[in-house]
Amino acid sequence: MNLSPEELIAEKSDTPKCEIWAIGGGKGGTGKSFLTSNMGTYLSSIGKKVVLIDADLGGANLHSFLGVSKPQNSLSDFFERGFSLEDIIGYYGNGKGEFGLVTGDINSLDSDKIKYTQKLKLFRHIKQIPSDLVLIDLGAGSHYTAIDTFLLADKMIVVIVPEITSIENMYQFVKSVFFRKLKLSFAQRGLRHAFLNMWKERSTYNIRNLGQFIDYLGKISHQYRSIIERTLNEFTINIVVNQARCDEDLLIGNSIKSVLLKYLGINSNYLGYIEYDDIVWNCIRKRQLLLQTHPSAASAKEIKKMTNYLINIDEE
Amino acid sequence: MIIMDRKHLKKYFDILEIDPNVSIPEIRSAYTYLKTLYSGNSVVISSIHDEFNEENRKEILSNIEDAYKVILKSFEVENKKECLQKKPLSNETQAVLEKYILELESYSGDSLRQIRELHGLDLKEVAQCTNISRRYLQSIEEENFSTLPQKVYLKGFIISYAEHLDLNGHKVADDIMKKYETWVNDSENKNFDFNNLK
Numbered sequence: 001m002n003l004s005p006e007e008l009i010a011e012k013s014d015t016p017k018c019e020i021w022a023i024g025g026g027k028g029g030t031g032k033s034f035l036t037s038n039m040g041t042y043l044s045s046i047g048k049k050v051v052l053i054d055a056d057l058g059g060a061n062l063h064s065f066l067g068v069s070k071p072q073n074s075l076s077d078f079f080e081r082g083f084s085l086e087d088i089i090g091y092y093g094n095g096k097g098e099f100g101l102v103t104g105d106i107n108s109l110d111s112d113k114i115k116y117t118q119k120l121k122l123f124r125h126i127k128q129i130p131s132d133l134v135l136i137d138l139g140a141g142s143h144y145t146a147i148d149t150f151l152l153a154d155k156m157i158v159v160i161v162p163e164i165t166s167i168e169n170m171y172q173f174v175k176s177v178f179f180r181k182l183k184l185s186f187a188q189r190g191l192r193h194a195f196l197n198m199w200k201e202r203s204t205y206n207i208r209n210l211g212q213f214i215d216y217l218g219k220i221s222h223q224y225r226s227i228i229e230r231t232l233n234e235f236t237i238n239i240v241v242n243q244a245r246c247d248e249d250l251l252i253g254n255s256i257k258s259v260l261l262k263y264l265g266i267n268s269n270y271l272g273y274i275e276y277d278d279i280v281w282n283c284i285r286k287r288q289l290l291l292q293t294h295p296s297a298a299s300a301k302e303i304k305k306m307t308n309y310l311i312n313i314d315e316e
Numbered sequence: 317m318i319i320m321d322r323k324h325l326k327k328y329f330d331i332l333e334i335d336p337n338v339s340i341p342e343i344r345s346a347y348t349y350l351k352t353l354y355s356g357n358s359v360v361i362s363s364i365h366d367e368f369n370e371e372n373r374k375e376i377l378s379n380i381e382d383a384y385k386v387i388l389k390s391f392e393v394e395n396k397k398e399c400l401q402k403k404p405l406s407n408e409t410q411a412v413l414e415k416y417i418l419e420l421e422s423y424s425g426d427s428l429r430q431i432r433e434l435h436g437l438d439l440k441e442v443a444q445c446t447n448i449s450r451r452y453l454q455s456i457e458e459e460n461f462s463t464l465p466q467k468v469y470l471k472g473f474i475i476s477y478a479e480h481l482d483l484n485g486h487k488v489a490d491d492i493m494k495k496y497e498t499w500v501n502d503s504e505n506k507n508f509d510f511n512n513l514k
Contacts, residue, residue, distance in 0.1 A: 167363040175367075209367045247466055255353050255360040258333055262354075262376055263367045 016127040018051075018134045021310065022153035026169030028140035030159045031242035031274070034284060036137040037065035038291045038300070039307045044097035045291075048311075049131040051089055051100035055149055056139030060104050067287040068092045068101065075104040078125075079118055085125040100131065119145065123152050146173075147180050155310055157238045157271070160256075162249040167256070174237055175210050178266060182214075185231040189223075211263045232265050240306065241273040249273070269313075271306045274299045325390060328383035340391060344447055345465070347384040348472030354380065388447060402435060409434055417483075423491040425459040431481050432457075446476045453477060456492070461499045470496065 021039075023032045033056070040052045054062035063070045071090025077083040089100040126134060136153065138146045150156055150173075158174065160166045186195035198217065207213050218225040237260065241253045253270035260266040274280070277299045283290045291300045329336045332346045353361065354376050361368060405413065413434045420427055432442065443450040452473055455463045464470050474492050475485035 162359075164359050164363055167359060171364045171367075211367045211372075248468075251349075251466075251468060252360055254349070255358060258350060258353060259360055259364060261333065263364065263372070 018127070018129050018131045019155070020126065020134045020136065020153045021155040021157060022136045022138060022150045023157045023159060024138035024146060024150050024173060025158035025160055025166075026140065026173035027160075027166045030161045030166055031240075032139075032159050033062050033065045033137050034280065034290075035157075035159055035240060035242070035274075035303065036135050037062060038289055038303050040099055040135045041066065041097075041289055042291050042304055042307050043133055043135075043311075044099040047097065048133055050097075051102065051129050051131045051134045053126065053134060053136045054101070054103045055136050055145075056104065059139070062137050063101060063103060064287050065284065065289075066092070066099075066101065067289060070103050071101055075102065075122070078122065085122070085129065089129075100129075119148065123148070126152065140169075147177050150177050151181055151184075155238060155313075156236070157240060157310075159240045159242050160252075161243045162241060162245070162252050167252070170256075174260065174266065175264070178231075178235060178264065179210060181235060182228065182231050185227050189227060191227075214265065228265075232267065235266060237266065237268040238271045238310065239268055240271050243276045244273040245276045269309075271309060272302050274302055325387055328386050331379050331383035332387070340447070341449070343384070343387055345469055347380065348469050348476075350380050351377065352468045352472045352475075402437065405435065422494075423478075423483075423488040424495065425457040425492065428477065428481065428488070428492075429457040431483065435481060437481075442477065442480060446473075446480050448473050448476060459492070459495060459499075461496055462503075467493070467496065 023036045023039075025032060033054075036052060040050050044050045052062060052066070054060045056062070068090075071088065073083060073088040073090075075088065077088050078085055085102070089102050091098055091100050126136075136149055138149055156177070158170050160170045183192070183195055186192060198220075199213065202213055202216075205216060207216055214228060218228050239253050239256055241249060244250050244252075250273050253273060257268045257270050260268050275298055277297065279294050279297050280290055280299055282288075283293060290297065291303060294300055323336070326336060332343065332350060334343060334346045338346075354373060413431065416427075416430065416434070432439075439450045439453050442448075442453055446453075452464060455461075456470075456474060456477060461470075465473075471489050471493055474489040478488035479485040
């Protein structure tokens, strides 16, 4: 049987063994690795089993943020030498707990080199990692690997800094992810071609953006509308504002939440902000973890608060 | 007296992105926040320019306006509050007012007070019609910024107040916000307590 990429992703596999969080957001340098490393080690310090995956295509350096050396094996060994995912997880003790780390390298996730089926195999194996939580640090960019990896997650987190370029890239990323998810929802009901045709013909109907396209789709039939509603219900973005310098920066999270809802119908949580702090910069330079060296800094407390919120959100 | 069941208003509370159980000041803050966000040139809006056009901006703003009005109306029914119509001005007062405004280089809190007094309004009446508390109105007139809420809310309050006095709300707000900025820069001993801001 010839399945489309969307149908392959949607294919039911075994029940997942772990909860997956993905940290992305389009632009580079907004603090994704910083957040992943501190959230991850905090989770391990409170007794959770955690594996961190560095899926940054261009510059995998999560290990530097964690202050450890790279694990012996990388995703290249998984793709090219038939290693199992568990074989390439490096385990590190951090005094209070232990965490696992998987790194890619510049070759291992090169989209030209890995076949689509290999990527799906990786996704299936990630879901089977015997751990409480798996945190995936996505690199910059809105390429398909980043989008699909983001969609794999139970909790989708975007990190932005209060700058126009970062906010623009984040919107673009969120829109690409949602579009992909919507296409997937239609494909699961055998409507892949119908969906793609409507998208292709959109200019005929004077549709100029995603918001208008969603509106248009919803008016076609009850079935379409219920697919859209269900997809929107299952889709929540968690927003983190990093390097906040003034009170106006803090409100950016609220404003983005409003804009995503009003223009696209997309729900989001404003998880919180990390204030601009030289301590953070110093920690990164010294390859130290903020939460270990400065646990009482405001930024450290905020990261703990956000992490605890994400752990408990399902119980509410 | 009819007491509105707030559940019927859920649609409107959703537009203002608030829970139906919030208090009037929270409703007002939410309204002011959204109104300022969607009428201004926030970076958060300009970054998503491809999803946005004047048409949907207008639609969003009018939805916000309607939602606020409907919700306030329900509270008015609950509280029997009335906003009295402004009395028409005599020709003489009108002339004085126009001359005063014409000679004004930029608006200040004190000029708002003078214009209000020319209209023969007291703070209580303005408060009832604008739904801004008397305390805030007075602080705006006195430019007592430390007792006023955050910038975005403050700007919305000034716009509403100025429009109630038939002034160009944005012009007045821009002038007074310049003074606000100066005040912010002057109080450089900014011991920002980030935790209080959220």
